[in-house]
Amino acid sequence: xxxxxxxxxxxxxxxxxxxxxxxxxxSGHDTVSWYQQALGQGPQFIFQYYEEEERQRGNFPDRxxxxxxxxxxxxxxxxxxxxxxxxxYLCASSPQDTILYNEQFFGPGTRLxxx
Amino acid sequence: xxxxxxxxxMTATEGAIVQINCTYQTSGFNGLFWYQQHAxxxxxxxxxxxxxxxxxxxxxxxxxxRSKGYSYLLLKELQMxxxxxxxxxxxxxxxGKLQFGAGTQVVVTP
Numbered sequence: 001x002x003x004x005x006x007x008x009x010x011x012x013x014x015x016x017x018x019x020x021x022x023x024x025x026x027s028g029h030d031t032v033s034w035y036q037q038a039l040g041q042g043p044q045f046i047f048q049y050y051e052e053e054e055r056q057r058g059n060f061p062d063r064x065x066x067x068x069x070x071x072x073x074x075x076x077x078x079x080x081x082x083x084x085x086x087x088x089y090l091c092a093s094s095p096q097d098t099i100l101y102n103e104q105f106f107g108p109g110t111r112l113x114x115x
Numbered sequence: 116x117x118x119x120x121x122x123x124x125m126t127a128t129e130g131a132i133v134q135i136n137c138t139y140q141t142s143g144f145n146g147l148f149w150y151q152q153h154a155x156x157x158x159x160x161x162x163x164x165x166x167x168x169x170x171x172x173x174x175x176x177x178x179x180x181r182s183k184g185y186s187y188l189l190l191k192e193l194q195m196x197x198x199x200x201x202x203x204x205x206x207x208x209x210x211g212k213l214q215f216g217a218g219t220q221v222v223v224t225p
Contacts, residue, residue: 004157033212042119042202042215043158056210090157092213099211100145100212 002091004107012113013081021076021110025093032074035090086114117141119216122205126222135188135219137203145206149188152200198223
């Protein structure tokens with residue numbers, strides 16, 4: 001089992017550009033959540049996908065959007081990049097029926113640098 | 116607002132015990148998680164508490180008091196590999212959204 005995988009590992013963009021990050025959940029997991037982790041901070045919840053729908057959203061602007069595919073993999077899109085979007089973007093997966101009391105598995109993250 | 120507070124950094128000696136405190140003020144509570152995160156790596160799950168009391172798992176134990184909005188993670192017989200950031204996270208809704216504290220950097224010295 002490969003666990004949660006994310007691509008790319010690192011990415012450098014300039015202000016105003018757009019970026020797409022990808023996540024493949026752990027086998028058997030149908031729920032994917034995205035988090036942003038700034039340096040020295042804890043992860044901040046961006047949104048969660050289940051059954052190809054955005055089910056819940058954190059305090060992030062509409063520039064942040066996502067998608068979930070029928071195979072449960074997910075994408076995070078960020079438009080009009082700002083310097084402040086530089087962070088580690090983490091994807092976490094879980095089976096929906098155990099998400100409340102069981103661990104969510106995190107991927108290694110994508111390190112995004114905006115210049 | 117939602118507040119989850121933990122100390123920024125703690126230093127301890129190899130073989131010793133360290134206790135990392137976490138206090139939370141949230142609207143609602145469904146459970147509290149502790150994660151370990153080594154620099155540049157993914158957070159990995161350590162423990163989960165939903166009822167008051169102590170949960171023990173090997174060298175790691177976690178305690179919860181819901182009435183006080185307080186938890187701690189106890190790391191015993193510290194090893195150099197335990198040097199990492201320890202994240203306290205609370206869930207308050209039925210979707211499993213994790214609300215994290217800023218993390219406590221534990222430095223283990225020889």
